[in-house]
Amino acid sequence: xxxxxxxxxxxxxxxGASWGTQRFRPPDLGxxxxxxxxxxxxxxxxxxxxxxxxxxxxxLAFSAHLALRTRRRAWAxxxxxxxxxxxGFYRAGCICPIGSIQNVxxxxxxxxxxxxxxAVLFFVLPLATALFFGRAFCASVCPLGAIQDLLLLxxxxxxxxxxxxxxxxxxxxxxxxxxxxxxxxxxxxxRYDPFVAFFRFAGSLPMLILGACVLLVAVFVGRPYCxxxxxxxxxxxxxxxLSRRRVTITxxxxxxxRLCEKSCPFxxxxxxxxxxxxxxxxxxxxxxxxxxxxxxxxxxxGAWGGWRLGAELAGLHPQVALDDRIxxxxxxxxxxxxxxxxxxxxxxxxxxxxxxxxxQIVHGFQSGTMGAGVYIGLVVAAGLxxxxxxxxxxxYEADRASCLACGRxxxxxxxxxxRRGAIGAEGPP
Amino acid sequence: xxxxxDKLTRRDILRRGLGGACLxxxxxxxxxxxxxxxxxxxxxxxxxxxxxxxxxxxVKCVLPESAVKCTHAFSMCGRCDFCFGYYRTPGxxxxxxxxxLCPTNALIRHDKHTARGDVFHExxxxxxxxxxxxxxVKDCGLRGNxxxxxxxxxxxxAACPSQAFVRVPAHRPxxxxxxxxxx
Numbered sequence: 001x002x003x004x005x006x007x008x009x010x011x012x013x014x015x016g017a018s019w020g021t022q023r024f025r026p027p028d029l030g031x032x033x034x035x036x037x038x039x040x041x042x043x044x045x046x047x048x049x050x051x052x053x054x055x056x057x058x059x060l061a062f063s064a065h066l067a068l069r070t071r072r073r074a075w076a077x078x079x080x081x082x083x084x085x086x087x088g089f090y091r092a093g094c095i096c097p098i099g100s101i102q103n104v105x106x107x108x109x110x111x112x113x114x115x116x117x118x119a120v121l122f123f124v125l126p127l128a129t130a131l132f133f134g135r136a137f138c139a140s141v142c143p144l145g146a147i148q149d150l151l152l153l154x155x156x157x158x159x160x161x162x163x164x165x166x167x168x169x170x171x172x173x174x175x176x177x178x179x180x181x182x183x184x185x186x187x188x189x190x191r192y193d194p195f196v197a198f199f200r201f202a203g204s205l206p207m208l209i210l211g212a213c214v215l216l217v218a219v220f221v222g223r224p225y226c227x228x229x230x231x232x233x234x235x236x237x238x239x240x241x242l243s244r245r246r247v248t249i250t251x252x253x254x255x256x257x258r259l260c261e262k263s264c265p266f267x268x269x270x271x272x273x274x275x276x277x278x279x280x281x282x283x284x285x286x287x288x289x290x291x292x293x294x295x296x297x298x299x300x301x302g303a304w305g306g307w308r309l310g311a312e313l314a315g316l317h318p319q320v321a322l323d324d325r326i327x328x329x330x331x332x333x334x335x336x337x338x339x340x341x342x343x344x345x346x347x348x349x350x351x352x353x354x355x356x357x358x359x360q361i362v363h364g365f366q367s368g369t370m371g372a373g374v375y376i377g378l379v380v381a382a383g384l385x386x387x388x389x390x391x392x393x394x395x396y397e398a399d400r401a402s403c404l405a406c407g408r409x410x411x412x413x414x415x416x417x418x419r420r421g422a423i424g425a426e427g428p429p
Numbered sequence: 430x431x432x433x434x435d436k437l438t439r440r441d442i443l444r445r446g447l448g449g450a451c452l453x454x455x456x457x458x459x460x461x462x463x464x465x466x467x468x469x470x471x472x473x474x475x476x477x478x479x480x481x482x483x484x485x486x487x488v489k490c491v492l493p494e495s496a497v498k499c500t501h502a503f504s505m506c507g508r509c510d511f512c513f514g515y516y517r518t519p520g521x522x523x524x525x526x527x528x529x530l531c532p533t534n535a536l537i538r539h540d541k542h543t544a545r546g547d548v549f550h551e552x553x554x555x556x557x558x559x560x561x562x563x564x565x566v567k568d569c570g571l572r573g574n575x576x577x578x579x580x581x582x583x584x585x586x587a588a589c590p591s592q593a594f595v596r597v598p599a600h601r602p603x604x605x606x607x608x609x610x611x612x
Contacts, residue, residue, distance in 0.1 A: 027508055030544040035503035036553055102582075107462050113596075114470050117463045124459045131448050131455075187582035202493045242448035318592055343481045343591030 049118040052087075052095060056125060059083055059141045064133035066140070067247050067405040071416065076407045080140035080149060088143030093199040095119060097126045097137065098144065098232040099190045101174070102181040109182035126232075130239035134246050138226060138236060139405035145226050147195050148218040149406065155265035156220045163267045164383060166228045167402075171379045174231035175372035176313065183364045185317040189231060222265035226404065237401035247398045247405045250415045254395035260412040261396065268403040272393050280392045291384050299377035306373020310366030314358075317365070323358035326351050471596035473583040477606035479593035482567030487560045489588040497561030497585060499535075499554055502605040508541065508549040514569030515552055530568060535559040 059079065066076045087096060100123035107115035126137035138145050158166070177188045190196070194211040197203025203211075217224045226233055240246075249260050249269065260269060274280050314320045318340070325341050328334045330351065337345070344354070398409070410416050417423045475486075475497070486497040515538060517530050529536070535558035539551045586594030597604060 026504075026506060027543055027547070027549045029508075029541055029549065033541065035506075036501075036551065104458070104462065108458075115462050116470070120459050120462045124455050127455055128452060131452050186587050190582050191584070191587070196491075200491060200493070202491070239448075239451065242444050242451060244445070244448065318587075339481065339483045339485075339590030343479070343483075343593075346481065347479065347591070 049095075049116070052091065053118055053121055053125075055086055056097075056122065056141065060125060060129045060136050063140045063405070064129060064136040067136060067407055068133055068245055071251065071407065071410045071419075073407040073410060076140045080146045083141045084143045084146035084150075086143075087141075088147065088195075088199045093143060093193065093196040094190070095122055096143070097122045098142075098230060099187065099193070101231055101235070102177060102187045102189055105178045105181050106184075110184065127235060127239045130236045131242055132244050133405075134240045134243045134400070134403060135233075135236050135405050138233065139407070142226075143199065144193070144195050144230070145223055145404070147198065148215065148223045148225060151215055151218045152222050152265055153219050155222050157262065157265070158221065158267055160267070161387075163227075164387065168376075168379065168383075170227075170229050170231060170234050171376060172372075173229055174234050175375050176369075177231055179310075179365065179368035179372050180313065180316055183314075183317060183361060183368060185314075185365075188316075194225060222267075223404070227266060227402070240403070241400045243400065246400055247403050247407075249396055249398055249409045250413045251419045252415055254397075255415065256395065257414060258396075259414065260409045263409040263412040264398075265408065266402060266404055266406075268399045269409065270393055270397050270399050272395055273390055274392050274394055276394050284388075287388055288385075291381070291388060294384070295378075295381035298381045299374050302373035302375070302377030302380075303370050304373070306369040306371070306376075307366050309373070310369035311362055313369055314362040314365035317358075317361050319354070320358045320361050323351075323354050326354065470599040472599050472602050473586055473594055474597040474602060474604050476593045476595050476604055477566075479591045480563070480566065481591045481593075482563035483590055484562050484564070485588045485590070486585050487562035489585045490561070491584050495561040495585075498556050498559045499561060499563065499566055500603070500605070501552065501554055503551075505606065506552070508551055510548075510550065512538075512550065512552055512569070514565035530564055532562060532564070533558045533560055536565060 059082075062079055063076065066072060066079065087093070095118065100119045103115050103119040104123050106113050107120075126141070129136050140146070173189075180186065180188045192207075192210075194207070194214045197207045197211050214225055256272060261271065263269070315324065322340050322344055325334075325338060326344060329337070329341055414423065418425050487495050490496050515530060515536050535555045537553050537555060539553065541549045541551050543549060583594060595604075
């Protein structure tokens with residue numbers, strides 16, 4: 001009943017405002033006068049979206065073929081440049097599979113949002129490719145990867161433990177971005193895309209500085225955004241672990257010559273940990289048991305941290321930010337009005353309903369971030385277990401999850417040189 | 430012992446099974462999201478009753494030239510002799526450039542005559558020049574504001590202080606501020 005009363009008052013107020021707007025009647029210009037029509041700017045043709053999708057599909061197929069069959073870095077490099085030109089500079093970095101995570105997450109959480117079919121397919125296609133052929137998308141289709149790869153001039157190898165620890169921000173970013181978009185507070189991944197300002201030749205100063213910093217780091221550390229921040233890279237890493245076929249350093253057999261050992265700027269080559277014929281030492285049972293016991297603690301810690309973070313993160317939602325501001329203004333803690341609080345007061349909305357709305361949004365955020373915290377706890381626990389349980393490896397192998405299929409290591413392998421006919425099977429001519 | 434390459438290990442079977450399940454899951458999710466009637470295709474639009482003409486539209490768009498364009502609801506326009514959206518106030522009724530409000534000279538004034546011979550003015554907006562700053566909207570208590578943006582997330586919507594940016598059904602892309610809607 002109360003709601004209806006408020007709604008009626010609002011309607012009357014709105015109607016009053018509209019009477020106020022019609023202060024001057026249009027003059028009678030006669031029968032022959034026709035007012036000009038409103039111009040309707042044409043949107044980009046929807047057919048072009050399917051062209052984008054076609055380009056993506058062809059590039060993915062080509063990239064997988066180059067990494068698994070042709071095994072030529074030069075062609076992959078050419079494809080990478082083409083993808084950078086098309087998806088980066090021509091399409092100005094939009095649409096991309098990394099951002100499409102948010103379209104899919106929003107569509108799953110908000111049934112009123114009509115997700116474009118092309119956005120769903122942009123999300124699915126690289127993941128499906130990774131399930132068959134590994135990270136062909138990262139190799140030479142992603143414009144964000146390409147712009148960093150081009151600048152990788154003085155690669156520095158990071159120690160393994162640092163590499164593993166630095167991978168955590170990507171999981172955190174994925175979890176936070178999904179929570180934020182599912183609660184209707186915007187597309188975080190698009191907003192903080194470090195390279196899109198370069199693709200568009202326009203952007204805010206902080207984003208340009210951030211992008212320049214990432215590119216500067218990319219000169220020394222191979223693809224820092226891809227390895228340590230890319231949320232889609234996390235999903236592709238999982239898919240790639242399950243892939244049917246994988247990138248191999250050698251075309252046939254590994255002769256453990258160690259020539260490829262330092263060839264990967266992304267730290268994706270795993271050294272052999274066992275001699276052929278020698279049985280592997282069993283990992284310590286006590287350590288494993290300790291880590292397994294630690295896992296629930298980590299998960300609980302993540303859930304608690306997530307719940308605490310939720311209230312802070314909810315400030316990204318405009319309603320919550322407005323509610324905070326209104327509360328401060330009403331308490332007399334701040335002077336003056338922001339644009340948002342001015343608009344709120346001009347609309348004569350009541351602060352109680354705003355507060356109730358904001359509280360609901362904060363609660364939604366807290367449930368989401370608690371789930372995200374559980375996820376992070378599981379990731380940390382799995383990472384620790386992964387560090388202490390290693391599978392037996394007798395050859396140099398590309399790591400399933402972190403190999404970007406760029407093809408840099410191929411040329412280092414003497415067996416590959418034999419395959420290409422550059423050297424004979426017995427050695428150099 | 431490394432198994433011979435042609436033999437399926439337990440790990441391979443597990444991997445293929447999981448991979449197949451993921452593929453099915455992806456396909457199922459895509460199919461469910463693409464189901465017909467899942468929601469109507471929408472466009473970004475400004476609600477003129479919420480807009481406070483703060484000027485963010487002119488500068489917050491990711492495009493070098495803002496995608497927001499002011500449009501004119503002619504059914505509401507009084508065709509005033511002294512248009513507050515056209516002239517600076519205080520000002521006088523001539524077309525001297527220094528008197529005009531629009532920073533890009535996108536507003537064009539045309540003379541129209543009534544049947545009795547009185548002169549009235551019709552104001553049109555040149556889309557190519559309009560930067561969506563909204564100063565004419567702010568000064569004119571009569572006119573509405575309409576735009577289209579074709580975007581993943583509209584950056585201006587994120588920056589709009591009055592949350593006047595709303596998604597509207599694509600078949601009804603404009604929200605003109607006119608008599609029909611306010612009545």
